[in-house]
Amino acid sequence: AADRAFILGLPKAELHLHIEGSLEPEMMFALARRNQVTLPYDSVEAIRAAYQFTDLQSFLDLYYAGAAVLQTEQDFYDLTRAYIDRAIADNVLHAEIFFDPQTHTARGIAITTVFAGIARALREARDQQGFSSRMILCFLRHLSEDDAMSTLESALPLREDYADLWNGVGLDSSELGNPPEKFAHVFTIAQAMGLHIVAHAGEEGPPAYIWGALDELGAERIDHGVRAEEDPALMERLIKEQIPLTVCPLSNLKLCVVKDLRQHNLKRMLDAGVCVTINADDPSYFGGYVNDNFIACAEAMPLTRSDLLQLAANSFRASFVDDSQRDAWL
Ligand code: ES4
Ligand code: ZN
Numbered sequence: 001a002a003d004r005a006f007i008l009g010l011p012k013a014e015l016h017l018h019i020e021g022s023l024e025p026e027m028m029f030a031l032a033r034r035n036q037v038t039l040p041y042d043s044v045e046a047i048r049a050a051y052q053f054t055d056l057q058s059f060l061d062l063y064y065a066g067a068a069v070l071q072t073e074q075d076f077y078d079l080t081r082a083y084i085d086r087a088i089a090d091n092v093l094h095a096e097i098f099f100d101p102q103t104h105t106a107r108g109i110a111i112t113t114v115f116a117g118i119a120r121a122l123r124e125a126r127d128q129q130g131f132s133s134r135m136i137l138c139f140l141r142h143l144s145e146d147d148a149m150s151t152l153e154s155a156l157p158l159r160e161d162y163a164d165l166w167n168g169v170g171l172d173s174s175e176l177g178n179p180p181e182k183f184a185h186v187f188t189i190a191q192a193m194g195l196h197i198v199a200h201a202g203e204e205g206p207p208a209y210i211w212g213a214l215d216e217l218g219a220e221r222i223d224h225g226v227r228a229e230e231d232p233a234l235m236e237r238l239i240k241e242q243i244p245l246t247v248c249p250l251s252n253l254k255l256c257v258v259k260d261l262r263q264h265n266l267k268r269m270l271d272a273g274v275c276v277t278i279n280a281d282d283p284s285y286f287g288g289y290v291n292d293n294f295i296a297c298a299e300a301m302p303l304t305r306s307d308l309l310q311l312a313a314n315s316f317r318a319s320f321v322d323d324s325q326r327d328a329w330l
Pocket of ligand 2 (some may be wrong): 017018172200223281
């Protein structure tokens with residue numbers, strides 16, 4: 001049996017968490033009612049029953065539809081507040097939270113509404129509970145680079161107001177057919193602005209997309225990256241440069257990236273010396289928060305206490321906080 005108490009007791013950082021993917025069916029229902037949005041489901045159970053995915057796109061279709069209930073600053077606050085409570089329950093001390101402004105601005109929601117709601121919850125949790133966090137603005141790769149550029153421009157005036165939280169940009173959504181190179185220009189500008197860079201790569205896409213994320217976008221961490229194992233030269237680079245992978249095991253299982261967690265390569269990559277971390281991705285859709293991911297891996301692989309300690313340490317090592325903060329956690 002998995003070392004549940006040991007996992008719960010491990011202080012950890014979460015580095016791959018889409019805030020829109022933490023929207024639980026109960027809140028989706030409540031916000032739909034509050035905002036007079038009609039959902040194509042008549043119960044919370046019906047929503048959960050619909051969460052059976054065959055690949056990334058089959059998930060994204062429901063994820064974007066669900067996000068339509070998020071409309072006001074209070075909605076984004078409530079969503080973030082609920083995530084923080086779950087994270088604190090899992091002994092997460094620090095979270096770097098992805099958000100997808102384009103999912104909301106495309107529906108006429110102002111980007112300031114999105115920033116303000118998320119940030120109010122994060123600052124309140126910092127001040128009242130000592131919960132540390134950052135915000136990573138993600139561009140949707142199924143949209144054009146021009147659209148990403150307009151999004152970055154619309155966020156620019158918010159840089160000072162959110163300097164305590166917003167320190168990075170990322171790339172998510174439909175990977176296949178949307179290689180990193182498509183966004184080289186917007187990431188060059190973001191990097192010149194002093195923002196940290198991450199990108200989803202090697203989830204469904206080939207190792208070439210991981211090379212592209214590193215060399216064309218300047219990614220400092222790779223989100224997922226599980227297909228790196230297919231390319232020995234890439235593995236060598238990830239190990240030599242200690243480029244972190246934010247792996248999301250239950251996500252990989254639910255999206256059929258792997259058939260069974262016993263076949264997942266997380267433990268092999270950890271043993272090879274890759275800086276692997278465990279994360280929840282979209283916990284409401286994939287059936288578990290970060291500790292559920294740790295427990296499922298500990299049962300399937302299995303992981304030793306030393307592996308679990310390494311994974312937790314890696315999460316702090318890979319975080320985008322100042323060295324003094326990082327050293328205090330390690
Ligand atoms: C995502 Cl699992 C995953 N992959 C790519 N983009 C995403 N957005 C939210 N979850
Ligand atoms: Zn993700």
